[in-house]
Amino acid sequence: MFEHVDAYAGDPIFSLVEQFMKDPREDKVNLTIGFYFDEDGKVPNFSSVDKAKVWAADNPPASPVYLPMDGLPDYRVAVKSLAFGDALPLVDSRLASTQSLGGSGALKVGADLLKRYFPDSELWVSDPTWENHHSIFKGAGVKVNTYRYYNPQTKMLDFSGMLEDLNQLPEKAIVLLHPCCHNPTGIDLTNEQWQQVVDVIKQRNLLAFFDMAYQGFGFGLNEDTQAIKLMAESGQPFLLAQSFSKIFSLYSERVGALYVVCESPETADTIQGQLKFTVRTNYSTPPSFGARLVNHVLASDALTDEWKTELEAMRERMHTMRQQLVAKLGELRPDVDFSYLAAQVGMFSYTGFSPEQIRRLKDEFGVYLIASGRMCVAGLNTRNLDATAKAFAAVC
Ligand code: PMP
Helix, strand or coil: CCCCCCCCCCCCHHHHHHHHHHHCCCCCCCCCCCCCCCCCCCCCCCCCHHHHHHHHHHCCCCCCHHHCCCCHHHHHHHHHHHHHHHHHHHHHHHHEEEEEEEEHHHHHHHHHHHHHHHHCCCEEEECCHHHHHHHHHHHHHCCCCEEEECCCCEEECCCCHHHHHCCCCCCCCCCEEEECCCCCCCCCCCCCHHHHHHHHHHHHHCCEEEEECCCCCCCCHHHHHHHHHHHHHCCCEEEEEECCCCCCCCCCHHCEEEEEEEHHHHHHHHHHHHHHHHHHCCCCCCCCCHHHHHHHHHHHHHHHHHHHHHHHHHHHHHHHHHHHHHHHHHCCCCCCCCCCHHCCCCCCCCCCCCCHHHHHHHHHHCCECCCCCCHHHHCCCCCCCCHHHHHHHHHH
16 A cells, blocks of 8 residues: 655754764764754753743643634734734734744745645745755645855855846745844845845735744844834735744744735735634644743743843854854964854854765764754854864864
């Protein structure tokens, strides 16, 4: 019966992590998977979220029935304020939204919805992008193409190439954008550049789909939503996927949201119904635990302040590690320009290392990067930073 089924090659990042775990070297360094690791190399629990867990244990839901298809109503209200900040009044009346199974679930529900109502539209993603963007949209039957983004020669953004490509797209083409902390490159647009992108999207009547998995990891919760605010101001309809996996350290609870900013309250009403239908035909209704935790934190000023302080500490730590790595590399290899690493933002950096350099880093030094040369900056800490810098310097 199943003889014809192909073997799944496995996810290359998860396979690499397995290899890392089996590596007996004590000084090995894991810069592969996109987890936020703290100074001790642990994926932390937020103390604000721990308090919400205590509350949740003491206050179980009155009845263990299904949540609505589009999720916990209070949660949907709380998280939209976070996503849109002070731009919320610009979109609130024409907003449809649903709780989602993390950012991936938001992308999948959005992709299914778009495939159904824009069957001829294709998707354009940055070259490169998070690999799963390709898989999720292809899985939904949407053809995926790329627009220029990273210039391997300069190791910087190819902004003119990006604009040129977006300027060629047909009406209603879907454009996937990372509003902050681009995965995998760590290269973000300036506010002026975002404005130009928003102008092209509006002029050409394109459909932007923002994927925000790292809000607060770049410059701050508010600063990281500038692109979304500019889009909201433009009046052009767009989609937004939001993930709480990293910024609440709730990876396994699968918490996120999908927003569709429509042209009118009436269309938003219709889209709200279609979001419910899309969820119903995928997994019927979402789980409640993670959403209750996030909602509880955001409903309390004290817990929200505590969470923001914890998030800020993560952002600062990653920023410090990045700067220290670049400073150390500058001492070890003054002949090589590593300033591009310092200019990158968030949890990831594109090192620009070749497959051979990446192989040497792993085999000779026990420093693990993924094949594209992406480094998870959060894997650095004060104990492994010098060894990592020495290994990088040695393979250059
Ligand atoms: N989008 C991007 C750009 C990501 O990096 C990730 C997580 N790696 C996701 C979406 C998915 O988030 P989640 O784990 O919440 O599904």
